[in-house]
Amino acid sequence: MSTKNQLLALALYQIIGGLLGIALTVWVMFGQDTTVTLPALRLSLVAGGLYLFSILCGRLLLRQPGRGLRFSLLNQVLQVLLFSFGTYGYQYVAGLRLSVGVDMVGGWVFKFRMALSSFHFSLDSDLGQKYIGLNLVALFLIFWMERLLEKVRT
Numbered sequence: 001m002s003t004k005n006q007l008l009a010l011a012l013y014q015i016i017g018g019l020l021g022i023a024l025t026v027w028v029m030f031g032q033d034t035t036v037t038l039p040a041l042r043l044s045l046v047a048g049g050l051y052l053f054s055i056l057c058g059r060l061l062l063r064q065p066g067r068g069l070r071f072s073l074l075n076q077v078l079q080v081l082l083f084s085f086g087t088y089g090y091q092y093v094a095g096l097r098l099s100v101g102v103d104m105v106g107g108w109v110f111k112f113r114m115a116l117s118s119f120h121f122s123l124d125s126d127l128g129q130k131y132i133g134l135n136l137v138a139l140f141l142i143f144w145m146e147r148l149l150e151k152v153r154t
Helices: 003-030 038-063 065-080 136-153
Strands: 081-085 088-093 097-103 109-115 118-123 130-135
Touching: 003 038, 003 065, 003 118, 003 136, 038 065, 038 118, 065 088, 065 130, 065 136, 081 097, 081 118, 097 136, 109 130, 130 136
Parallel strands: none
Antiparallel strands: 081 088, 081 130, 088 118, 097 109, 097 130
16 A cells, blocks of 8 residues: 555544544533533533544644644553553544553453543543553554654654
């Protein structure tokens, strides 16, 4: 596959992942019988900002490949680690998540999880979870982008 086609595939992945994330966030916030609180609205704006960043990374890949790859690497790094310990939790995925991790609530249980664009952030709200995982799709994309960045630089 040519470098141009690889950049196009990455751009489409990031744009579609960001659009899907925004759509799911709006659906969760307003598509159900949910009371929208100020903290929930703030977190939704943070999630929307991250999904918008993914869309912008995709567009930048098409216009300025070198710069787009650097920003896209940052976007994927933000998606590699997901965790929930005590009152703290973080998960951001714009696109596809295939993750492996360890759930430590009732012992050490290895888990394989799959999801589409998702966002979770918790601070000072004990969910009773103890989980740490790695998004394998984000790791794969980071390695792929590193190789593409070397090709674009030469």
